[in-house]
Amino acid sequence: MQPLDQFAAELSRVPPTACHVQSSLTQPPSPHLAHPLPDRFPPWLLAMLSTCGITHLTPGQAEALTQLHDGRHVLFAAPNGRGLVRQLAMFQSIGIDRQGHSLWLFPFKHREQAQRQLLLQFNDQLLPDHQLSVATYDGDTPVTERRAIRQTVPHLVFTTPEMLHAGMLAYHSGWRALFQQLRFVVIADLHLYAGALATHLGHLLRRIDRLARHYGSQPQFLLTSDPLADAAHIAQILVGHACEIVHGEAWQPYDQHRVMMSTTEDVTDAGRAIASRLLQARLPSLVLTTAATAPSTLEAIDAAEQRILKREETILALSPHTPPEMVRPGVFRALLCLGLPPSITALNTWLTRLGNGHESSLAILLLTGQTPAERYLLRHPDAYQASGAQALPLTLHNPYVLQQHLLCTASEMALGTGEPYAGIYNLDDHLAYLAKRRQVIHRTEARQWTATERRPHRRLQLRWLERPYMLWNQQDTQRVGRLEAARAFRICFEGGTYLNDAHEPFHVERIDDERFRVTLRPAPGASPTQAQIQAEVSEVRPKGSVITPTYRLTFGSLEYRETITAFERLDPHTKRRQSVHMLPSRQRLSRTQGVWLHVPHHAPEVQARMRTALHTVVHVVIAALPVCLLMAPDDIQGGVHALTHDGQANLNAFFTDSHAGGSGASRALYEAGEQVLSAALSLMQQCDCQHGCPQCGIERCDSCASGIQRDREAGIELLQQVLGVTIVPASQVMLAPSAESTHTPRHLYLNLTTQKASDDVGGWQHKHLLGLGIAVIYDTASASYHVYTEETIESLMAHLQRADLIISFNTRDFDYQILQPYTDVPLPTLPTYAMLDEIQRALGYRLSFKHLLKETLGVERPDDRLDTVAWYRHAQSEAIINACRRDIDWMRDLIRQISHTGSLRYRDRTDIQHDVLLTLPFAERYG
Ligand SMILES: [Zn+2]
Ligand SMILES: [Zn+2]
Structure with a gap:
């Protein structure tokens, strides 16, 4: 095996053809912050930890455990070391008292297996009197086992959000023993809840809390996550109670070389040259590539890791969409990312999987710069080192989601009139709405709301915000896929082409909005299509604003009306428009949430330029969102619209949640505010196009069809005015939490x-x-x-x-x-x-x-x-x-x-x- 340091130096000095080194640095070992194991740990626990080689904690771990011991709700956000906190939190309470239960939620099944292994490893070192019992209760648990778990509830119950919702909360009386002594609700890997799941999680936690209180317990919440921006806000929304935020330290005992390269060639071809060098050097390496045809199950990855540990193999290739948690830390010494993983948070998590704990490691990121996020990273390599940059969008205020959970709540146990539901203050309005639809009944004498349906749970799908559309192949009546309603509207129109996950084209035959079905027919070779969408906003209701001398950013609810009257057929290679086809007009009206940016100006002659500038800003801000938020770019739509204010029409750049009712994306954009605007400005400044291009903005917004121009210079000018800056220095990457070095009192x-x-x-x-x-x-x-x-x-x-x-x-x-x-x-x-x-x-x-x-x-x-x-x-x-x-x-x-x-x-x-x-x-x- 070639020494890794030598390999890294050579790679930087003589990179393979078509690869250019953009930045190269060595991350020194993080200072060894050792915190002694707490005095309150009994001798058997200390002995067990010592046998397992754990002689100290990091200060963050110790702090989280103390806060939990003191009875507080905790969000522990750390790049690594979270599993130990979860386990020790159990041993220091349930393990000592020998009573109480803990409910663990895992967003994906493979994660619970790793946790179970760690727990069993601890148990192995303990006398039976100190061991913690555990059982997994999920969709794969056999029926006979399920009954046994309910009858003799173990200390720890591992489950999934779906099983909790439909299998445990819906049948809570069968879980009386658990709820009577529920001491902890543990959420592992909060950052993996991105999307609809995070929004549902907030409601699930309220429902657990409510039932537990009914049965006489008051559980503590322990949330663990990769570092997140805005963690306090996220925890407050999720838990509904004050929650201590503990930031844990990255634990990196040895040097990590981080090389960022760019290529103008195909990323897979260019990556092959680097991979073959890794192979020659016999460095145990992980390659993340969309071209991976390799294992995706935990067992298969496990087996591959074993072969690498035995030196039978050197390289494991995985899809970048593989959750990093599936890979065991300590196996790989080198990581090669061909393209940016789905998020910067995911990239940082992959980095923590590297290294074997006693030697240095190497991470190579190869980017083409063809997407705005890659371009941003090439310019700001510091984002590659600073973790904890992204916020997790979620909202409790999506009325559709809220009402479905209220129905479940009322069916689980009648809702008392005036009963609080943390974070929602107009509950009566929602209940009145459900009563009108005869889904709940108000029993005046009992002062209670009850659900008319016995178990409405099965209709609620936790991975979706709206009822999804089913896509069917009419030839073989097989399901092609499912789509969020908002996306189905935009990409499925009669006569258009739908591309499935494998990019195979289908002709859209029919859309049935009543049954939420789209009928497709395979159409090999069909050229891609794109709808011409026009949007209007109305019924704007502000919920919060930031007003500075240079801009006003407002968050609120609004009505969003999208209209499709035509679609374009595009050249499959150049993506240029080939033809335009008229469609019978189709509309989608949704009440949702949005953010709008207004920049005051006084001279009437700048009006036209303002429109162009705002339009440019819409494109580039949406492109910059994935840099700052854990979300997909199509979670937000945008356009330029006028709002009448004091009898005067003002132009605003609008950013609207794509999902009816809202997904929290625009709210997260509002909270991140200037951070996103700075990233957007930076994207424009590093481009050299004139009218905006795919590298510095999304390709199309909802105002493009109305013929407004884009102009990069005008966009830069506008954001410079907004942010009060002329040049964004590279050091001012808004990703890292802004350090207030000279502290003026706030x-x-x-x-x-x-x-x-x-x-x-x-x-x-x-x-x-x-x-x-x-x-x-x-x-x-x-x-x-x-x-x-x-x-x-x-x-x-x-x-x-x-x-x-x-x-x-x-x-x-x-x-x-x-x-x-x-x-x-x-x-x-x-x-x-x-x-x-x-x-x-x-x-x-x-x-x-x-x-x-x-x-x-x-x-x-x-x-x-x-x-x-x-x-x-x-x-x-x-x-x-x-x-x-x-x-x-x-x-x-x-x-x-x-x-x-x-x-x-x-x-x-x-x-x-x-x-x-x-x-x-x-x-x-x-x-
Ligand atoms: Zn550009
Ligand atoms: Zn546009």
Whole structure:
């Protein structure tokens, strides 16, 4: 075997023909962060770990275990070492107490086998009294075994989301013993839930929690994942309770060489040359290639690994879509990726599979740069090293998914009137809708909602957001595939060509929208087709906004109407349009979620250029999404549309969830905000085309058919204006969490309005019932306003928790009272400057905001507190936002006044003006 370091050096010095080294670096071993095993571990557990060679933990592992021991919900996000945390969490609780159960969810079956092996390995070292029993309860478990598991529930039950949903929650009374003593719900590999599954998971966890509480237990949630961006937000949505986020360290005990190469040739051909060098050097290597015809089952991979360990073979080729977890760490010393794996998260996971623990390893990434994500990576090789960059889109607010889960919830156990469902605050509306369809009945006397169907579970499919279309081959009546409704609409139209997974063309004969069926006929050699789609948005309802001096980004719900009237036939090789064919008009109307970007401008002559620039930005932002989010590019659609606002039509770049009801993709785009816009800007800057091209943008958006131009320069100008930058330096890759090196304190000014007036809820003593209308925050760190509503409340909480100081007027007695029902974070413990409290402390009595403004600043504040309630009722959010922003600006003026003079002015009852002396809890001067 050739020494690996020598091999890596040679590869960089003399790369194979047609391959160019773009970057090459050696990742040093990560510092050996050893944390002693916790004192609370009993001797038998310490002895077992020592026998297995585990003498210490990483600080992250230790922290996660301590938080769990203290009874908290935990999300442990780490590139490796997650399995040990899951197992030790069980031994340190159930293993010691000898009672309680734990439910483990695995998104894919092969993962549970690896976990089971690890557990059995631990058990082998223990006396029977300390061992943990485990059973797998999934679709493959024989019926007789299923009964035995239900009767004698083991400590650990491994299952899949589907089996949990239809086999356990639906028949919960048979699982009484489990639910009575359910101590943990463990979610392995959260990052693999990308897509519909993540959204369903949030509801499944609520249903488990609810049944467990009914049977008398309160399970703790342990979520484990590869590093994710926005982990706190994701955990909050999923669990519905405060969740500790613990970031674990990468454990890489030896050097890792990372070489990134580009090629202008076919990636498989170019890769062959590198693979043959690996073969010659006899380095145990893993090759990821779409050309792999190799094993995909765990058993087959296992067998191949054995042959490699025995030196009978050197190379294992796998499809890049193989979950990295199927490969055992420690077998391979080199990884060759021909093209980018499905996501950057997946790439980083593959890197953690490398190395045998006592020698250096080598990763080679060969890219063509033909896709925007590859192009981005070639320019930003740091993304190849920084893990934890991507966010996982999901939403609780997809009404179709929510209503199906509500039906299951009500059939599992009647829903009490007013029963909470964490994260959803208009449950009654959804139940009323289901009642109208006679799917639930309200029993007034019992104050309960019950489902009319006994077990509606079987109709709910956890891997889909909408009912999928079935594709049938009419010749042999075999199923060709299934498609999400949104995709079926866009790619299946009568007369068009459908390509199956193996790229075999079929002629689309018929579409049956009532039965969700598409009939196909094989059509070898048929040229590809593409629909001409036009889209309109209407009924736009904002749920959150970020307002800066240069742009306004809004998230909300909207109606999206797509129309197809024609399709194009394309040349199979050049993809150029050959002909256009008219179709009978077909429409799809969906209420969904979206994000829209508005850039204010004043001169009318820039209107046309603005349209071109926004159109370019639509293409490039969608192309940049896979860099920042764990999603497929066709989860989002885009176009340029006008919104009327204050009697004026404003152009906006729209990004809309493709799935009816929303998938969380646009919400994740909204949360990632400037990170995505920066990646988009970078993509355009590294291109040299004029009108946008497939390397710097998606090929087609929903406004292309309306004839708007694209112009790369105009797009760059627009995003530079938005981001307030002229050049994006390579070091400012937004992938890595932005390091705030010079920390200026983040002060948040908070102002909020309610849904109801005090009279509606029986007086001020019932403040907690007023409900959040709209909250506005001014963030001094970014000089921007942020708008929140009930639907974006987790983001508001996360924002408040990032503050160095929260400043508002009547904070403790009003603002926090309104917000507290939405969270289990004790709000009064947050760092707060409540002006009203300070005045009361100084004077012994209170003064109104209006009074202080008048006396100190000489301004007259209108009494519009009640108007905001009326505006809320009439969905006039803009008027509320303006009122809140005005009050915040005045609040900032008052703080500036205190900062300069140390006081505010007021007038006493005898009409004499005084100064009330106040001090601020921060030193720096304002204004
Ligand atoms: Zn381009
Ligand atoms: Zn377009």
